[in-house]
Amino acid sequence: MTDPNGRGEAAILHPATAAQHFSVSRVAPSDRWRRFVEYLWIVRWDVAEPYDQQVIPQPCVHVTAEPWRGVPRLLVNGITREPFVRTLEGSGQVIGATFRPASFRAVLGADLGRVAGRVVPLGDLVGPDDSAAAAALLRPGATDEEMAATLQAHLDACGAVPDPVADELNALVRAAEVDPSITRADQLADHAGVSLRTLQRHFTAYLGIGPKWVVQRFRLLDAAAAAHAGPTDWAALAIELGFADQSHLTRAFTAVVGTPPRTYERRAHPGA
Numbered sequence: 001m002t003d004p005n006g007r008g009e010a011a012i013l014h015p016a017t018a019a020q021h022f023s024v025s026r027v028a029p030s031d032r033w034r035r036f037v038e039y040l041w042i043v044r045w046d047v048a049e050p051y052d053q054q055v056i057p058q059p060c061v062h063v064t065a066e067p068w069r070g071v072p073r074l075l076v077n078g079i080t081r082e083p084f085v086r087t088l089e090g091s092g093q094v095i096g097a098t099f100r101p102a103s104f105r106a107v108l109g110a111d112l113g114r115v116a117g118r119v120v121p122l123g124d125l126v127g128p129d130d131s132a133a134a135a136a137l138l139r140p141g142a143t144d145e146e147m148a149a150t151l152q153a154h155l156d157a158c159g160a161v162p163d164p165v166a167d168e169l170n171a172l173v174r175a176a177e178v179d180p181s182i183t184r185a186d187q188l189a190d191h192a193g194v195s196l197r198t199l200q201r202h203f204t205a206y207l208g209i210g211p212k213w214v215v216q217r218f219r220l221l222d223a224a225a226a227a228h229a230g231p232t233d234w235a236a237l238a239i240e241l242g243f244a245d246q247s248h249l250t251r252a253f254t255a256v257v258g259t260p261p262r263t264y265e266r267r268a269h270p271g272a
Contacts, residue, residue, distance in 0.1 A: 010225040013054045013257060014268060021051045022088060027148040029097070035167075036103040036160050040148045046091040054085045056221060056256055059173060059207055059214045061104035061115070063122060064096035065137035065151065072134035074122040074154065076104070078115035079209045083256060095137050095147045097155070101214075102169035102206035106160035116208030127158030168192075169206050172199075176211075177218045183242020185211040215242075220256055223249065227265040234261055 012018050022045035029037040038060065045051075062077040077096075105112055108126060115125070123130040133154040137147055172192050176182050182191065188211050189199040196211075203211045219241040226232045238249035253261045 010221045010228065011056045011058060013056065013224070013264075015228065016268070018053055021045060021047055021053070025144050027144050029148075030152050033097075033152055033155060033160075035162055036099060036106060038098045038100050040095065040097050040151065042093060042095045042144050042147060044091075044093045045088045047088055051088045052085055053088060054083060054258070056217070056224060057082070057084050058221070059101045059209060059217060061099045061112070062096045063099070063104075063151070063155070064094055065134045066094055067138070068121055072131060072138050074130035074134050074137075074151075076108075076115050076118075076120050076122050076125060078112065078118045078120070079207060080117045081209070081213065082117070083258065091140075093138065093140065095151055097151060100166070100170045101173040102166040103160075103163075105166060105206050106163050107155070107158050111205045112208030113204060114208075122154075122158070127154070130154060165202065166206055169202055173207075173214060176215050180219065180222055180241065182215060183219060185215055188215060216252065217256075219243075220253055223253055223261055224257070224264075227261055227268055230265050230269045232261070232265060 022043055025042050027040045027042070028034075029040060057080050059079055061079060064075050064077060065072065066075055067073075068075055099107075104115075108114065121130060133150060136142075136150055142150070172188060175191055176188055182188055185199065186196050189196040192199060194202075199211050203209065203214065207214070222241055223237065226237055234249065235246040238244075238246040241249065243249040243252065250260045250262075253264070257264055259267070
């Protein structure tokens with residue numbers, strides 16, 4: 001399960017309803033992993049009936065402890081274009097490490113295209129067998145800090161070497177995230193001082209996905225945040241976020257969320 005609380009509440013759809021079904025906490029990474037990992041997160045739930053939660057995927061790799069074909073494993077969740085929905089049943093917990101966008105390549109030791117759009121057990125890719133660590137992480141009772149320490153201890157056995165190119169790309173992705181005036185990939189290339197072709201090559205190698213997708217995904221997260229805040233002038237926001245018009249924003253938003261933004265906004269604010 002990828003982090004449902006990434007980039008604030010914008011990534012998690014219908015956050016008010018979601019908060020009634022599960023809790024999320026975060027732990028800062030250790031000094032060893034701070035250069036590579038944004039944060040670690042723990043989701044815990046206890047539901048009487050199955051609950052489906054959808055999350056807007058973001059441009060980062062997550063390593064999570066979850067059952068895999070009936071066996072606890074540490075799973076590498078590559079960056080995906082597809083909508084993400086997880087069904088929560090009974091009670092349980094998941095811990096994950098959210099890697100900085102370009103930094104999982106240092107663990108994998110290969111281009112991120114190898115895991116793009118895929119979920120693969122970490123031990124099948126690199127490092128020692130991960131089953132024992134995953135089983136320990138899925139046993140109830142441990143504190144957030146104990147779980148974070150166990151996960152990072154296994155990552156220690158996998159290793160990672162700092163990469164200045166990854167650091168530069170992480171800064172670029174951060175710029176696209178926080179600056180809503182960046183609405184096109186060529187603007188991000190200009191910001192980096194490189195050609196668009198060069199930027200595309202670096203993104204493909206280090207993220208497994210192109211800069212156009214990354215920029216648009218952040219602008220769609222801005223649209224989701226606007227819907228959560230409501231009410232929104234969607235025609236004006238579409239232009240502000242770099243879409244040709246409202247219909248283009250509606251198509252892009254619907255492809256990711258499943259409903260048009262105006263419909264989603266109404267559902268987020270029933271009775272408003």
